[in-house]
Amino acid sequence: MTLTLDIDKPREKKPVVAQTIFLAAGLALLVLAPLFFYPVFLMKLLCFALFACAFNLLLGYTGLLSFGHAAFFGGAAYFTAHAVKEWGLPPELGILVGVAGAAFLGAIIGFLAIRRQGIYFAMITLALAQMFYFFCLQAEFTKGEDGIQSVPRGHLFGFIDLSQSANMYYFVLGVFIIGVAIIWRIIHSPFGMILKSIRENETRAVSLGYSVRNYKLAAFVMSAALTGLAGGVKALVFQFATLTDVSWQMSGEVILMTLLGGIGTLIGPLFGAGLVVTLQNYLATSEFPVTIITGLVFMVCVLLFRRGIVGEFYNSRLGRKLGFEHRH
Amino acid sequence: MIFGIPLQAFLGQLLIGLINGSFYALLSLGLAIIFGLLRVINFAHGAQYMLGAFFAWMLLSYFGIGYWPALIVAPLAVGLVGAVIERTMLRRLYTLDPLYGLLFTFGLALTIEGTFRYLYGASGQPYATPAALAGGTNLGFMFLPVYRGWVIAFSLVVCIGTWLVIEKTKLGSYLRAATENPILVQSFGINVPFLLTLTYALGAALAALAGVLAAPIYQVSPLMGSNIIIVVFAVVVVGGMGSIMGAIITGYLLGVAEGLTKVFYPEASNIVIFVIMAIVLLIRPAGLFGRDV
Numbered sequence: 224m225t226l227t228l229d230i231d232k233p234r235e236k237k238p239v240v241a242q243t244i245f246l247a248a249g250l251a252l253l254v255l256a257p258l259f260f261y262p263v264f265l266m267k268l269l270c271f272a273l274f275a276c277a278f279n280l281l282l283g284y285t286g287l288l289s290f291g292h293a294a295f296f297g298g299a300a301y302f303t304a305h306a307v308k309e310w311g312l313p314p315e316l317g318i319l320v321g322v323a324g325a326a327f328l329g330a331i332i333g334f335l336a337i338r339r340q341g342i343y344f345a346m347i348t349l350a351l352a353q354m355f356y357f358f359c360l361q362a363e364f365t366k367g368e369d370g371i372q373s374v375p376r377g378h379l380f381g382f383i384d385l386s387q388s389a390n391m392y393y394f395v396l397g398v399f400i401i402g403v404a405i406i407w408r409i410i411h412s413p414f415g416m417i418l419k420s421i422r423e424n425e426t427r428a429v430s431l432g433y434s435v436r437n438y439k440l441a442a443f444v445m446s447a448a449l450t451g452l453a454g455g456v457k458a459l460v461f462q463f464a465t466l467t468d469v470s471w472q473m474s475g476e477v478i479l480m481t482l483l484g485g486i487g488t489l490i491g492p493l494f495g496a497g498l499v500v501t502l503q504n505y506l507a508t509s510e511f512p513v514t515i516i517t518g519l520v521f522m523v524c525v526l527l528f529r530r531g532i533v534g535e536f537y538n539s540r541l542g543r544k545l546g547f548e549h550r551h
Numbered sequence: 552m553i554f555g556i557p558l559q560a561f562l563g564q565l566l567i568g569l570i571n572g573s574f575y576a577l578l579s580l581g582l583a584i585i586f587g588l589l590r591v592i593n594f595a596h597g598a599q600y601m602l603g604a605f606f607a608w609m610l611l612s613y614f615g616i617g618y619w620p621a622l623i624v625a626p627l628a629v630g631l632v633g634a635v636i637e638r639t640m641l642r643r644l645y646t647l648d649p650l651y652g653l654l655f656t657f658g659l660a661l662t663i664e665g666t667f668r669y670l671y672g673a674s675g676q677p678y679a680t681p682a683a684l685a686g687g688t689n690l691g692f693m694f695l696p697v698y699r700g701w702v703i704a705f706s707l708v709v710c711i712g713t714w715l716v717i718e719k720t721k722l723g724s725y726l727r728a729a730t731e732n733p734i735l736v737q738s739f740g741i742n743v744p745f746l747l748t749l750t751y752a753l754g755a756a757l758a759a760l761a762g763v764l765a766a767p768i769y770q771v772s773p774l775m776g777s778n779i780i781i782v783v784f785a786v787v788v789v790g791g792m793g794s795i796m797g798a799i800i801t802g803y804l805l806g807v808a809e810g811l812t813k814v815f816y817p818e819a820s821n822i823v824i825f826v827i828m829a830i831v832l833l834i835r836p837a838g839l840f841g842r843d844v
Contacts, residue, residue, distance in 0.1 A: 288650045335829050338836040342592045342649050343788060347832065350785040354825035361818060471781060475657060482654065514665030521658025525651050526640060 241545045249490075253396055262388045263460065268500045269399040270457040275480040275492030276406050277449035282478075283487030284410050285442045286422030288345045290474050291332060291352025292450055295325040297468030298355065299451030300458035304371040305364050307459070314377045314385055314459055318398075321455025322448050328355065329447020330440070337439045340425070349471060356469045370465030374458055391460065398456050402449055407489060409445060418442050472514075479517060482524050485531030494532050556814050562693040568810015569803065570699055570768065573706035574600075574761050576802025578783045579790060580710055581757035583798040584717070587730045588750045591641065591652030597780030598663040599755045601773060602629050603762025605667060608678050608771040618681035618767075625763050626756040633755030637748045645747075660777065667773035675770025702764050709760065710799045717795055726750065785828040791841015801839060 256265050274296055281287050299321035307317035332355075336347040359365045366372075376385035385391045409415050420428045421435055429435050458464045467473065476499060484495025499517075506513050528535070536542045578596060585593045593599075606625035610616040616624070636659065644651050680698045687696040717723035729736045729743050737743040762775075769775055783802075790801030805824050812823040819826070831839065 288653070335832050338832050339788070342586075342653060345650065345653055346592065346784040346788055347828070349781055350788065350825050350828055353781045354822045357822045357825075471777075475661070478654065478657075512665045512669050514661050515669065518658045518661030518663075518665055521661065522640070522655055525655040525658065526643060529647075529651070 250400075253399075257389065257392050262392045264500070264504060266392055266395045266460045267457070268497055269395050270453050270460060271477075271480065271500050272493040272496040273399050273402045273456075274450055274453040275477050275484065275496045276403055276489070277446050277453060278477045279481045279486065279488075279492045280406055280409065280449065281442055281446040282481055283491075284415060284422060285418045285439060286425075287337075287439065287443070288478070289336070289348040289443070289446070290345045290471070290478070291336075291348035291350075291355075292447075292477050293469050293471060293473035294332065294352035294355040295329055295447040295450040296454035296457070296473060296477070297359070297464070297466070297470070298328050299325040299454030300464035300468050301359065301365050301371065302451075303455035304374040304458040304464035307377060308371060308374045309364075313381065314379050314394075317377075318452065318455040318459070321458070322451040325451020325454065326444050326448035329444045329451075333440050333443030333447070337436055337443065349474065352469070352474060353471060356466070356471070359466060359469050365464075365466075368466065370463055371458075372463050374462045374464065376459050376462065385459065395456055395460060398452065402452050403489070403493075406449065410489070414438075414441075475521075476517070479521055479524075481531075482529075483520065483531055485534035485537070486529075488531070488533045488537065491531050491533035498532075559693060561814055564810045564814045565807065566693075566695070566699060566810075567813070568807040569703050570806070571809060572803035572806020573703055574765060574779065574802075575783055575786050575806050576710050576799045577706050577757055577761040577764075578779065579786045579798040579802045580713060580795060581754040581761075582783065582787055583790075583792045583795055584713075584726075584757075585751055585754035586792050587795075588726060589641070589645070589652070589747055590649050591644070591656065592649070592784075593751075593754060594653055594656035594780070595659040595663065596656075596754070596758050596783070597776030597778075598660040599629050599633065599758035599776070600762040600765070600779065601667065601776035602632070602663065603759025604678070604766040604771045604775060605671075605762075605773075606759070607763040607766050608676055611678065612676075618763075622760070622763050626759040629759035629762075630752040630756030634748050634752040637751040641751065642744070642747070660780075664773055664777060671773060673772065673774060675772035675775075678766040678771050680767040698767055702768065706761070706764065709757070713757070714795050714799065782824055785824050789824075789828050789831045789838055791838025793838075794840040797838075797840025 253269075274292075278289070278292050281289055281292075302324035303317045303321035306312045306320040307314060312320065332348060332351045335351060336344050339347060360367060364371075376391060379385055379390070379394055383390050383394070385394060410418070417428065417433055417438055420431075420433075421438060425435055428438075454468065457468070480495035480499050481492045482495070483498055484493065485491025502516065503513055506516065524531070530538060578600060582593055582596055585591060585596075603625045606628055607618070607621035610621045610624060611618075641652065641655065644655055684698040684701050687694050688700075689695075717726060725736065725741055725746060729741070729746050733743050765775070786802055786805050787798065789805060790797045792798065805827065808827060809820055809823055813820040
């Protein structure tokens with residue numbers, strides 16, 4: 224996890240040091256966190272953080288607003304839960320089934336949605352994800368309103384018992400780091416540069432000879448697959464998969480996490496997810512509905528705060544001094 | 552008998568299809584008007600529809616004001632709320648990427664819906680059919696509840712009326728001109744910011760009107776808006792937002808398609824509109840009546 228973004232000029236030496244320190248501190252914090260916090264809460268946070276980072280690959284780096292990412296998140300949760308519980312697959316293979324299923328869904332939905340741009344793209348992804356929701360509501364294997372319950376966590380690679388919450392936590396942390404590393408690799412590759420060029424000026428990317436459609440579809444499928452990774456792990460953490468994860472509210476939540484943390488920043492969604500998950504946990508015990516807060520935060524973010532927390536930090540004097548570059 | 556389906560059942564579902572189609576048409580019409588001028592997809596449209604129904608219900612239960620006044624008062628109130636929102640908040644987003652408008656109105660929808668759910672719970676409140684429209688008539692081949700006939704006829708009148716206002720009146724010509732080129736229109740001395748406010752208020756009022764019409768048919772519930780808005784989005788994608796008449800026709804067509812699917816293959820009835828959307832995207836990505844945006 225490096226914090227630099229949109230690097231146009233060569234980095235100076237000092238900021239690299241600062242960023243390495245940030246990275247090391249962040250990792251140390253995540254490794255030690257179970258000593259201070261409830262592990263299930265941390266695992267939930269990591270799953271949603273990975274979800275939001277994967278979503279941001281599409282919104283932040285390709286400029287496509289998907290309103291249907293719940294289909295991939297919840298879909299993968301169903302696939303993994305089914306594979307582990309009904310087929311008796313070990314957790315690592317179960318998660319792979321979830322990822323493959325999400326990538327497949329992503330290919331179908333993406334193929335249809337990239338035929339339109341902008342607002343229409345958002346509406347199409349929302350509608351298709353809603354169609355998948357209705358499919359899950361009626362399909363046999365999802366068990367309808369009940370969802371797939373008591374999914375076994377199993378033994379990782381046959382010998383690590385994941386029902387121990389410490390083992391599970393470090394497994395989730397490992398998956399999270401791998402996921403974010405993949406995203407980092409994608410956005411810093413030549414492929415990622417082309418995605419950013421599509422975000423900045425699609426017409427120009429076309430005129431430069433890139434087949435924008437294929438790149439968009441590829442980005443969409445990658446984002447869906449990584450979302451599936453988060454969804455599959457989440458099914459194992461909570462040991463169930465339900466309709467909540469495929470509903471449009473979930474698609475809205477991940478948008479909020481990304482917006483709140485900072486669209487187009489690698490670690491912004493991590494902060495956004497942290498805030499939203501914490502808030503939900505806090506409000507879960509009270510009578511007050513989370514939706515109102517979520518909605519208000521959305522409005523405030525869009526009106527006053529479009530760069531998000533991390534984006535504002537990058538743009539602040541201190542952030543610039545430390546060498547963080549951010550345009551949006 | 553038609554294709555092995557009893558005529559009664561067939562006509563009954565056709566009627567339900569037309570009713571749903573009336574709501575799709577009214578709602579997609581409002582969305583298209585707002586989008587045409589403001590370039591904002593109004594995600595709060597469903598919430599405004601719900602507000603309309605709730606205002607009608609509140610007028611009746613708290614003040615004893617019946618259906619007919621509510622049919623005017625509730626849309627006016629929701630239109631007013633819309634105007635305030637446009638003036639104070641939405642206006643700041645016009646210069647940004649249209650996606651921010653979508654996200655803002657999404658947040659607005661969540662807030663409104665959450666508030667009503669907090670205050671009134673998730674279950675629905677019944678709203679009695681007005682006495683003048685209670686009962687039904689026997690048309691010989693089928694039984695038609697009077698209120699349902701009224702909804703179809705009235706929504707058709709409102710849709711065509713709105714279309715006439717936009718296509719044939721002076722105000723409509725200002726609106727259409729401002730859609731094409733707002734800066735030029737403003738330089739002719741027309742108050743474009745006011746037109747924008749008016750348009751948003753009009754769109755919101757149309758949604759609220761649909762809500763009042765829906766109140767006696769469906770229960771008045773805080774979730775009624777979010778259930779319908781996603782379907783209406785699909786309708787709008789199918790129709791394309793380039794034409795007002797296109798939005799109206801597509802709304803009715805898809806409502807009927809949904810109703811007929813209920814006759815022949817009930818399991819698919821709640822996804823048929825999305826399937827049609829997918830097919831239209833494959834064959835004609837710009838939508839049936841759309842110009843590519």
